[in-house]
Amino acid sequence: MCNATETEKILVIDDQVINVDYYRSRLSSAGYSVITTTSGAEGVELFRNEHPDLVLMDVVMPVMDGFEAAHLMRAAPESRHIPILFITAEVSDTASRVKALDSEANDFIVKPIDDAELLSRIKASLRMKKLYDELRMAEIRLQKSETRYRNIIESMEEGYFETDVGGSLTFFNESVVRILRIPRDRLPGMNNRDYMTIRTAKKIYAIFNQIYRTGATSEFFDCEIIRGDGSIGVLEISAGLLRNAGGAPSGFHGVVRDVTEKKRSEKEILIKSYAIEKSMNAIAITEPGGGFTFVNNSFLTMWGFSDAASLLGKTILQCCHQENHEDLLNVFEVLEEIGSWVGELHLKKTDGSPLYAILSASMIKNDKNETIGIILSFVDITLRKKADHALKENHRIISKRHKDIERGLKVAQLTLRDIMNQQVPSIDSMAIDFRYNPMEKLGGDFFCFYPYLKDSFGIFICDVSGHGVASSLYLSLLKSITDRLAVKFGQTPVRFITQLNSELFGRMSSYFITGIYGLLTRQKRSHDFMFSFTNGGHPGPIVARKNGDVSLNMGKSTLIGISDDIAFDSTSVRLAPGDRLFLYTDGIPETANRQKDMIGYDDTLLDLFKTTGKESLGEKLDSIMKRVGDFRDGADMTDDTLIIGFEVLQ
Numbered sequence: 001m002c003n004a005t006e007t008e009k010i011l012v013i014d015d016q017v018i019n020v021d022y023y024r025s026r027l028s029s030a031g032y033s034v035i036t037t038t039s040g041a042e043g044v045e046l047f048r049n050e051h052p053d054l055v056l057m058d059v060v061m062p063v064m065d066g067f068e069a070a071h072l073m074r075a076a077p078e079s080r081h082i083p084i085l086f087i088t089a090e091v092s093d094t095a096s097r098v099k100a101l102d103s104e105a106n107d108f109i110v111k112p113i114d115d116a117e118l119l120s121r122i123k124a125s126l127r128m129k130k131l132y133d134e135l136r137m138a139e140i141r142l143q144k145s146e147t148r149y150r151n152i153i154e155s156m157e158e159g160y161f162e163t164d165v166g167g168s169l170t171f172f173n174e175s176v177v178r179i180l181r182i183p184r185d186r187l188p189g190m191n192n193r194d195y196m197t198i199r200t201a202k203k204i205y206a207i208f209n210q211i212y213r214t215g216a217t218s219e220f221f222d223c224e225i226i227r228g229d230g231s232i233g234v235l236e237i238s239a240g241l242l243r244n245a246g247g248a249p250s251g252f253h254g255v256v257r258d259v260t261e262k263k264r265s266e267k268e269i270l271i272k273s274y275a276i277e278k279s280m281n282a283i284a285i286t287e288p289g290g291g292f293t294f295v296n297n298s299f300l301t302m303w304g305f306s307d308a309a310s311l312l313g314k315t316i317l318q319c320c321h322q323e324n325h326e327d328l329l330n331v332f333e334v335l336e337e338i339g340s341w342v343g344e345l346h347l348k349k350t351d352g353s354p355l356y357a358i359l360s361a362s363m364i365k366n367d368k369n370e371t372i373g374i375i376l377s378f379v380d381i382t383l384r385k386k387a388d389h390a391l392k393e394n395h396r397i398i399s400k401r402h403k404d405i406e407r408g409l410k411v412a413q414l415t416l417r418d419i420m421n422q423q424v425p426s427i428d429s430m431a432i433d434f435r436y437n438p439m440e441k442l443g444g445d446f447f448c449f450y451p452y453l454k455d456s457f458g459i460f461i462c463d464v465s466g467h468g469v470a471s472s473l474y475l476s477l478l479k480s481i482t483d484r485l486a487v488k489f490g491q492t493p494v495r496f497i498t499q500l501n502s503e504l505f506g507r508m509s510s511y512f513i514t515g516i517y518g519l520l521t522r523q524k525r526s527h528d529f530m531f532s533f534t535n536g537g538h539p540g541p542i543v544a545r546k547n548g549d550v551s552l553n554m555g556k557s558t559l560i561g562i563s564d565d566i567a568f569d570s571t572s573v574r575l576a577p578g579d580r581l582f583l584y585t586d587g588i589p590e591t592a593n594r595q596k597d598m599i600g601y602d603d604t605l606l607d608l609f610k611t612t613g614k615e616s617l618g619e620k621l622d623s624i625m626k627r628v629g630d631f632r633d634g635a636d637m638t639d640d641t642l643i644i645g646f647e648v649l650q
Helices: 017-029 040-050 066-073 094-103 115-155 174-180 198-214 260-264 266-271 273-277 297-303 322-338 382-420 468-489 493-504 603-608 617-632
Strands: 009-013 033-037 054-058 084-088 107-110 159-163 169-172 221-226 232-243 249-258 282-286 292-295 340-348 354-365 371-380 430-437 445-451 456-464 513-522 529-536 542-544 550-552 571-575 580-584 641-648
Touching: 009 017, 009 040, 017 033, 017 054, 017 115, 033 040, 040 054, 040 066, 054 066, 054 115, 066 084, 084 115, 107 115, 115 382, 159 174, 174 249, 198 221, 198 232, 198 249, 232 260, 232 340, 232 354, 249 354, 282 297, 297 354, 297 371, 322 340, 322 354, 354 382, 430 445, 430 617, 445 468, 445 641, 456 468, 456 493, 456 580, 456 641, 468 493, 493 513, 493 529, 513 580, 550 603, 571 580, 603 617, 617 641
Parallel strands: 009 033, 009 054, 054 084, 084 107
Antiparallel strands: 159 169, 159 249, 221 232, 232 249, 282 292, 282 371, 340 354, 354 371, 430 641, 445 456, 456 513, 513 529, 529 571, 542 550, 542 580, 580 641
């Protein structure tokens, strides 16, 4: 994988030494690192060992040709995003294109080589690879950060939980399972009312409501629970508000400790100092005045001290940086007032290194309710904070890339909108209207009007295979070609389609189009119109007569752009006053419902176009689109839907 600061490496494979020398000279001059070989087999080995950023390879080589070499290169999953560009004298035949797709090449450069085109293709392919690499690394970093964050949470001795805004559990660590004594698989979605006494449930509701309204993290509070085995327990909980990416409240999270035994006998907690010594939490016990009487190993590790003796008699203020003294003094003021404190602190050790911790502090009282000490429990969440920061940064990077992609799509949409923004011609005695519903933001259907004489105009309708950016942007090329052909061949449909097929052949890559070009002309000495058209693999026009008859007129039909040896025919249909003509794309007959049944090309299709005599042309088009939607019955759209209607006025 090539870093941004490294020279991009290109592997050149060509059995002709003169060609290899040319590529090496041209690409080196352009600033690339070039490795070469004249053998396809050796090229595969170099690909595996050198890890190039792009492969430039001749198709025709002895022993192992470019197709086989590319196939072997693609065998390793991690190499599938490395661009492979074929150099060939000709890729116009269908067999070569299919074989190239099987070998998974990214592009073709056809000889003779144009320097500017060669460098342009290479730069474009390397840009796409770089974007792929950056996105892939961002995803890996995000996955690692999230996994690390979850592992930290799971390793916490204290319980950690997350709920939705209604109080139902959405995430919890193993400590919560242990505290509640409820099987893990039953906890997701369980509400606090399900394992708390009625009195405690009301208390929790009031506290969470206050947190939701103010956004402030709660102080440490007690609650009574009914464990899974039916016993009663007492918990201490600190909770705060969760927010989504937009800043809106999305739920609650907090730390929970089972203090049942503590409430029964605080003296017993002191006796069990050995258990405290082994705790993963950093625990310290002080005199009422704040001097340490006990610290466990986790506390020493957290603050960077070597032995407990060096801390005895000192205070917590002497363990941290001076700028944190005021925050800790506030904690002790709360302790004196209410007897306990819990919250998150951003501290600095005496050496200035950062420490994020959740501190739980409580006054220790004897049977006479006299304060005999203070217990401090720190949970080091520094790694979790770093993980949170990394997650936010990765989200920011991915969000920026998504916005860049959206901007690109917006440009493509504006381009397509300009193409589809057709001016309907004004023809005496003729009504014209259309409806268009793309499957995606960027569709592949296209049509255009070409006015000629006062009573004559051309209409071209087509469907580019596929959807999305590629097929939609291809329409820009298609429109420029059809606009030019309309000037020269617009009044001869068969010549228009024949010339269009000739110009598109070999330029379509994996795409093809279906299309109809027709000419509507008013007949002299009558109000009739003649529609002469040539069909290139497109669904045939439908004529709805004034008397109610409906017919499908296919004509000879062959796909456009797949061969340069096609003879197209012309077909004519006379339209009398009151008759209607409909042109459409296959999104209508190929609409499928949830049972996978399609409208098809039989009576079901023709029935859509029957004229009642009561609907205007626009109302009829709306009715057709509605009936197509009703037939789909909630199933996903599988293609764009376009229909154009013409009516000879009476």
